[in-house]
Amino acid sequence: MNIAILASGKGSNAKAIIDKINAGEIPGVSVAGIISDKPGAPVLEIAESCGIAHRYIDPQHRGARFSPESVREYIDAIRELDADLVVLAGFMRILPPEFVDAFPQAIINLHPSLLPAYKGKDAIRRAFEAGEKMCGCSVHYVNNELDGGEIIAQTAIEILPGYDLRSLEEKVHAAEHVLLPKVIKDIAEKRVKKNSPLKVEAYKGRTLSCYRTENSANYFARIRTPENAMEAFSFAAEHDLNPFVLGGGSNVFFRNSKIKSFILKNELPQEIRHLGGDRFEVSSSVKMAALLKFLYGQKRDAFYYLASAPCEIGGAIAMNAGSGPAEGKSVSDFIESVKYVKGMELVEKGKNDLGFSYRHSLFSDAEDVFIISAVFRFPEKAFAENPIEQRLQWARCNQDLSAPNCGSLCGKYDAKLMRIARFIFRPFPAGLSAKKLNWALNKSPNPVWLAMLFGTIRALHKICFRRLKFEVKTVD
Numbered sequence: 001m002n003i004a005i006l007a008s009g010k011g012s013n014a015k016a017i018i019d020k021i022n023a024g025e026i027p028g029v030s031v032a033g034i035i036s037d038k039p040g041a042p043v044l045e046i047a048e049s050c051g052i053a054h055r056y057i058d059p060q061h062r063g064a065r066f067s068p069e070s071v072r073e074y075i076d077a078i079r080e081l082d083a084d085l086v087v088l089a090g091f092m093r094i095l096p097p098e099f100v101d102a103f104p105q106a107i108i109n110l111h112p113s114l115l116p117a118y119k120g121k122d123a124i125r126r127a128f129e130a131g132e133k134m135c136g137c138s139v140h141y142v143n144n145e146l147d148g149g150e151i152i153a154q155t156a157i158e159i160l161p162g163y164d165l166r167s168l169e170e171k172v173h174a175a176e177h178v179l180l181p182k183v184i185k186d187i188a189e190k191r192v193k194k195n196s197p198l199k200v201e202a203y204k205g206r207t208l209s210c211y212r213t214e215n216s217a218n219y220f221a222r223i224r225t226p227e228n229a230m231e232a233f234s235f236a237a238e239h240d241l242n243p244f245v246l247g248g249g250s251n252v253f254f255r256n257s258k259i260k261s262f263i264l265k266n267e268l269p270q271e272i273r274h275l276g277g278d279r280f281e282v283s284s285s286v287k288m289a290a291l292l293k294f295l296y297g298q299k300r301d302a303f304y305y306l307a308s309a310p311c312e313i314g315g316a317i318a319m320n321a322g323s324g325p326a327e328g329k330s331v332s333d334f335i336e337s338v339k340y341v342k343g344m345e346l347v348e349k350g351k352n353d354l355g356f357s358y359r360h361s362l363f364s365d366a367e368d369v370f371i372i373s374a375v376f377r378f379p380e381k382a383f384a385e386n387p388i389e390q391r392l393q394w395a396r397c398n399q400d401l402s403a404p405n406c407g408s409l410c411g412k413y414d415a416k417l418m419r420i421a422r423f424i425f426r427p428f429p430a431g432l433s434a435k436k437l438n439w440a441l442n443k444s445p446n447p448v449w450l451a452m453l454f455g456t457i458r459a460l461h462k463i464c465f466r467r468l469k470f471e472v473k474t475v476d
């Protein structure tokens with residue numbers, strides 16, 4: 001885990017972190033850089049002497065805030081450091097929402113008081129002068145409220161009768177030098193529960209549907225914890241909205257550019273955990289390509305026929321993605337159990353209770369279900385050839401790359417009618433692939449062309465009394 005430290009002053013806490021990392025006490029963590037809002041801050045000298053990248057960025061504000069330009073400069077500098085965690089170690093400025101939102105759940109602050117008491121400046125002096133019997137230090141997640149985010153850990157210190165302000169400050173600082181490195185270690189080892197209240201926002205862009213059409217939604221939320229999924233389902237019920245899980249196992253097409261549904265995007269941490277033997281727990285957010293690459297490296301069998309599918313594991317489980325009716329292989333062949341949120345409950349069920357059949361499961365079309373993870377059994381296997389390469393080769397030959405490829409359209413269709421539809425749509429920016437009748441191609445950001453293509457296919461089948469089963473889920 002890479003951390004970026006922001007500090008304004010002496011830097012004794014930054015030094016404590018660096019010393020503990022160098023002593024091997026925080027394995028897997030490194031300080032990518034130190035940034036200060038004070039040009040001559042001693043913390044920058046500490047960085048220099050320890051060989052750590054450092055820089056001063058002018059906040060362009062005389063008080064405790066930033067100018068809008070400098071906020072962007074800070075954000076860019078932290079991104080350049082590729083930091084997973086931003087640590088405020090004596091950084092005496094109030095971060096604006098744009099800053100906090102740029103690193104969701106990834107900024108922590110050290111404060112010299114037992115929060116929520118004594119927020120703001122001079123906390124130790126104020127506690128001492130108020131005649132408090134206890135004081136201490138806190139590390140908390142940063143939100144948009146001054147010293148107000150969720151508290152991760154605290155150390156309490158008793159103010160004994162003989163103490164003066166100086167000796168108390170020394171005690172608090174000594175406690176901070178232990179607490180902050182410990183919290184960083186706990187976060188790196190994933191022993192800290194992330195504070196991530198659900199945020200519902202508006203969305204505008206082209207990345208919602210695989211059809212890459214321009215859309216805007218009033219209700220869009222990123223699901224980062226199982227609790228977020230529960231909050232989302234309760235929000236949907238309260239506001240009478242239809243929740244729709246992106247990547248939930250079907251090609252999605254938003255017919256209207258103003259989407260009325262509540263779109264849930266899977267942003268759970270992408271984790272693959274080896275549980276021992278041939279058992280692996282895989283988060284639903286893990287990309288198919290990443291999982292297969294990992295398994296091939298481990299010499300284990302899996303659903304390699306999906307190597308070219310740009311999907312996430314959750315979607316593949318929901319639709320129980322298969323290798324073709326003739327071969328009869330499905331993702332569920334490897335599943336032991338699935339953990340998912342249904343409404344307000346976290347449920348775990350074994351494979352036999354999940355209604356798996358070819359390209360179908362209990363999760364297909366369900367609107368109040370969010371898959372969290374699954375336990376798979378991937379047995380060891382010796383490979384004569386790399387199955388990922390083989391599959392990618394197949395995809396290169398069988399897919400039409402002349403325009404952005406949207407995936408398959410129908411489970412059942414009449415080939416003759418599809419050929420007619422392809423002919424009709426030749427001059428237009430949406431159409432059917434020259435290689436595969438069942439694949440849609442799209443060159444237009446405007447959903448209207450694809451809507452007309454789907455409508456034409458449907459109308460042709462209706463007029464000719466032919467069976468048609470769309471695989472595309474259309475959502476308003």
Ligand code: GAR
Binds near residue numbers: 008009011089137173
């Ligand atoms: C620390 O006591 C820290 O708690 C405080 O600044 C000091 C920095 O010391 N932070 C705040 O008051 C934030 N509101 P250092 O420069 O020696 O690490």
